[in-house]
Structures are given as structure tokens and as C-alpha cells.
Amino acid sequence: MRALLLNATLKRSPEPSSTEALAGFVAGALEQRGVVCEHVRLVDHVIEPGVVSEPVTARDEWPALRERVLEADIVVFATPTWLGQLSSVMKRTLERMDAMLSETTVAGVPVAYNKVAGFVVTGNEDGAHACIANMAQALIDIGFTIPGQSWTYWNKGPGPGEEVYLTTDDREWTHTTGDAMAHNLVAVTRALQLHPIPKPPNA
Amino acid sequence: MRALLLNATLKRSPEPSSTEALAGFVAGALEQRGVVCEHVRLVDHVIEPGVVSEPVTARDEWPALRERVLEADIVVFATPTWLGQLSSVMKRTLERMDAMLSETTVAGVPVAYNKVAGFVVTGNEDGAHACIANMAQALIDIGFTIPGQSWTYWNKGPGPGEEVYLTTDDREWTHTTGDAMAHNLVAVTRALQLHPIPKPPNA
Amino acid sequence: MRALLLNATLKRSPEPSSTEALAGFVAGALEQRGVVCEHVRLVDHVIEPGVVSEPVTARDEWPALRERVLEADIVVFATPTWLGQLSSVMKRTLERMDAMLSETTVAGVPVAYNKVAGFVVTGNEDGAHACIANMAQALIDIGFTIPGQSWTYWNKGPGPGEEVYLTTDDREWTHTTGDAMAHNLVAVTRALQLHPIPKPPNA
């Protein structure tokens, strides 16, 4: 079983990222369950605006990233929160995945079917539920299956302040929830591997 | 396999409901796949505000409705669109289901785990994606699994007008999509019945 | 200048309500600026499902509540957060206001024009931005004007716990923001009273 963790922080490497750190915790919980995990910090790559799988410009790195999505059984979408919403880097990635709506495997099944998605949200402030709602709706459109309670998040409560996931001592609920998230992702992925959704009537 | 279709129209029986009609199409597609379907028009029942499973008043009919949710393998949440959003009848139903967050089976599994949810949205006007995003996020919180492309909808395009799902001739995409929705709901439910999510570490 | 504060808590009087308490703080800040404030705990009233201004049943109290909305210059929509979203009591109230879309004053101006809306959100957990997004979109549809930074909220940060607005010591940002909210609501209301939006071309 393979998982891809897509980190949509706005911070380029090697700047520390709270989103990467919490995605890393979830990756650890997946690895304890035998999942091979791979991380991508999306902002380190050029992803051009568009809704096609082909390269939009010579610089466009989406086609290679798309291959890694296609190879994964589990994709964890990890985003920071800005203005109470998901990041533009996450938005752009989901937008390129719009092309998957009409792409099928050789068996005629949409390419995202039988893949499972989970969510990680970090932020200084409120907005995790709004981020999860937007990511879940987009991925259900594309064909991913979303297990119950397949997310975790951390934020500080109301208003600005210096504290972030990377510096806080208050991680217990976030980690317990992230561990359950890994449990749920693995269980639903296994069920779908053993009994995959067959070609739908509209494909 | 049993499905419960929850119709959150604002119209009391026997007034015709477009939402009921489209949910009925989806029920037909489920029945063709061997699913036993049951319908509830929620507005015909008293559902008191609250976040508990117990009756809030002597009139409260939620406890009996909750039993029907617990007996179902598949729950289809069907809502009209008002002001671009889901109905207050749907909102109230989801709100009562908040109590399920801390309820487990005798095996210690949250009661909504291994249940699968799908969505039907009708409207005069735009708003289906917003309704699906809100319902999906709430149900993922509660523990339902959402298969890819497990929804269908109908609306008329921009602005007011007389045309509704019940009167339109333009149902082809909505029905093709609703048929695929039934296919996906049944496939994921079967996978989870054969390989259910076990008790999670935080339950 | 008159303000109406609509508290959409699920708790009936006289049970204490964090949402009422924070709405009360905002009312105090409005009163300091000369605004006459009135509170309604919506759940104490019968509001039937529907999208009409007329009584839906003999028990329906919406028509009287609607009069109070029409008499107000400022309406503050105060909601608790359940499952990361606004309450069904708030949803039902907004839904009844859908009828205002086609109601005009004797001057032919939609009844909600030149009224100003603000938002209060309380919760144990994350969801304030999602609540504000949904309330703002619905009210902009209806015709209310939303001043910048016309909201405040309180929640505890990630995960469950006993702490709520009523019991917390950590109210400083929430109150500072609520005071600014009152400032902005009053300033925009005054501007619109002196220079109201005239009858629009589509009314």
C-alpha cells in the first residue's frame, strides 16, 4: 500500500512548515501500518494554472506529479489555512486534477476510483472545517473515496499569535485524531483493494 | 443491503417534491442492484433542535428516525436548494446526528463507521456543490464513508423560473449520474461489509 | 439606530448560552455608540420550515419575528458551531428570509437594502469562518450590506473539551474584534442612512 502526502504550504524548502510536520506525523502513523509514504512539497514545483494533464508550459511539473498521484493508493491533502480557507497551492493542485474526471484505466474505471483521500489542516487560526469541506467536495467529484474521520488538524483558537503546530505543546488531540485517520485510511483502502469499485455505467 | 433516503424538502406530504422524485430515481437504481430502500420525508416529522439522541420533548420523533439511520447500510441525503444552500430540515437532521460522534457499537466501533453516504440535490437555481460540500464534511466528521461520485443533482441554470426537476424534460445527465451514484454506493458498501473498518485507536 | 441580535443557540431559555453572552458583548459595544439593541433567542419561538413571510401554521411565530427584522437597521446573526457549521435554528431563520428577495418597500426598494448585517460565532471547536461564509452569502443574496470586519468569534482550538466562551478567561482578541465590529456596523449604517441605495433597475 502506497501513500502520497501533498503538502500545500506556501513556504519553499528548506523553510520549516507546520503543515509538513503534521503530515509527517500522519505518515508515521501510516508507516506503522505498513504503508510506504512519499512526501511532496508542492510549492517547490512549478504547477501551471489549467485543467489538463498535459504540460501547459515547458516549465510545468504537473505531469510528473500527476504520475505520483496515479501510483498512490492513499493521497493525503495537507494545507495551511489563510483567510480561513485552503491555500492557493492546494487549489491549483486540485484544479489540475479536474482532468481526471474524464480519464479512465485500461479497465474503463475512472483513474481516481478506488483511491482514498485524507486531510491535514494547520493554521494559526480557525478554518479547518472549511478547508476539509472544499477539499472533500472536489475529490468526491473527481472520484476519490473519503473514509469517515479521515482528517486531523491543529490551530490555535481565535485571533493572531505566534503559536503554531511546530511550536505548540498542545498536540494530544491532533495526534490521537491523526492516528485514527491513518487507521481509517488503511482499512478503507484495503477493503477497496480486495473488492474494487468496478467500471460504472457512465464511464 | 438496506438504504434509507432522507428527503429534506420543506414541503409537507402530500405536496409533490422534486427532491423526493429525484431521490426516487436513485432508489430505483439502488433497487435494481438488490438494495432494499426506505424513504422518509423529514418535514412530516417533528425533529427538535439539539445534539442528543434522546427525545428533547415529548413530541420529538428523532429517536425513531435515528433507529432507521442505524439500520441502514447506505444513507442518501436529499435536499432542496434555498439561497444557494441546503435546507434547514437537512441541517437539523445532521445536527441531531452530531451525537453519533461519541456513540459506538458493542464492538467499540463508532456507529456511523462502515455506513456509506450519498447525496441528491435539486433546486430552481445554483447551489448543488455548496450543499454537497456541507453535507459531506458533516458526515465525514460523524464517521460515514463517502464514495467517489456518489451524488447527482438537477437545477435550471441561472435565475428564477418555473421549471423544476418534476417538470423538466432535461433529465438525462442527472439520471446517468444518479445511476452511477447507485453503482458506487453499492460497490463501496459491499467492500466495507466484507472488510469492515475495525475499532479505531481513539474510540 | 436600532439593532436586532438574533441568537441561534440550540439551548432554550433560561439555559445559559455562550452565543447569547458574546452577542451581549457586541450589543454593549453598539449601545456605547448610541444604538438601541433588542435580543431574540430564536429557539424559544416556533419558526416553521418554509420560504414565505406568511404564517405556515397557526403556531408559526416567524411573521412577528420578521417584523422585528424589518424594523432594525442592523441585524447581528449569532450562531453556535455544530459539526463545523452554523446551527439549524440559524439556517431556518435565513430560509424564511428568502421571501424578502421579492419584497419591496413602498419606494420599490428591496426590504433588506440599506440594512447592515454582522456575525457572532461561538463554538467548542473550529468552524467560525465556515459559518460566516454561509451567513454572509445568504444575506448578500437577500440584499443586506456586509461591512468589512463585521464579525467576531470565539472557539477553543482543536478538539473537544469543557471550555466555552462563558467559562474562558481568554476573551481579549474576541472582545477587541467585537468592539471593532460594532464600530464598522454603525459607520456603514450611518453612511447608508444618509445616502441610501435607491431603487435598483431590476426591482
Place this chain on the structure above:
Amino acid sequence: MRALLLNATLKRSPEPSSTEALAGFVAGALEQRGVVCEHVRLVDHVIEPGVVSEPVTARDEWPALRERVLEADIVVFATPTWLGQLSSVMKRTLERMDAMLSETTVAGVPVAYNKVAGFVVTGNEDGAHACIANMAQALIDIGFTIPGQSWTYWNKGPGPGEEVYLTTDDREWTHTTGDAMAHNLVAVTRALQLHPIPKPPNA
């Protein structure tokens, strides 16, 4: 009075854009009311990910675009709909405007105060209300005032198809609504120019 229309299409110039065409109709309605209008097709410019006003890289064109936002009285945010949501180009633009939260004029007023925002959404499919909700929430956070009914949209109704705003004959409601939008934007802008929101207590 000056308006800036920000077109967040994914299509680079000179490819025709339905979003630009509908924004152009709104610009015409603003010009009839004496407003000087300026258009920007955002995707023709490099806008780096980030939440600062300063250039993030040598290629970053946000600082110049930000100047044009600051010079405008009215900003119309025009977006296409992909996966039922606003475009990544719009998301990135709003994200950079996050920096305005802490920027004030020489009078100590947040820079977005007394600016007015409106919305244009085009799409093949449903999603306009979700786009408006997200844009409105973000801009209210930043300090923009949103007049009632300050948006218009066009989409085709359910499912895919070739028809778009540029090719449709069915524009009447969209244009009538867009004309009212211009009326409302101008009226609220004028009211705020004559009676601006003064420095708030938290600035």
C-alpha cells in the same frame, strides 16, 4: 469613482474568456454610471504564492497589481468555476491580499476599508454560490464592504456541455442582475465616500 475588474480565468490572453466577457458587461454598466473601469487578466501576470505585499521573487508582479487594488474604489472579483469552486488564480490573489489585514492608511484606517467588492462567476456547471461565499468571506476578513446583491453569474445548469456564457443566447437574467449589481456597488461606494468608516478601535 474607479473600478478594478480582476479576471481570474485560467486562460491566457488572447484566448477568449467567458469570465472576461461577463466582467465586461458589468464594467459597461459601471461606466454608464460614471465609473472609470480597468481590467486585469490575472493569469497573464506572475503572482507568487505568499501572504506578503513585497515581491516574493524577482518575477513577482503582485506589488504592481496591489497598487491597482489600492487605487480602486470598487473591485470586482470575477472567477470561472472548476470542480464547483473558484479558480486557483482567484485564490492566489485573495491570499496575497491577506497582508492587507495589517496595513493601514496614513489616517490609521485598514487599507481595504471603504472599498467595495462585487462578484462575477461563470461556469459550465453549478458552483456560483460556493464561489461567492468563499470570496465574500475572505474579503470581509480583509475589510472590504459587500453591498447586497452585488454579484451576477452564468452557468448552464447540470452536467457538461459545450455551451458557455460566450456562446449562449440565454443571458437576460444574468445581465439584469449584473446591471443591478453595478447600481448597488456605485450607491454603497458613494455613501462610503461621503461618510467613510473612521479608524476602528483595534487598528
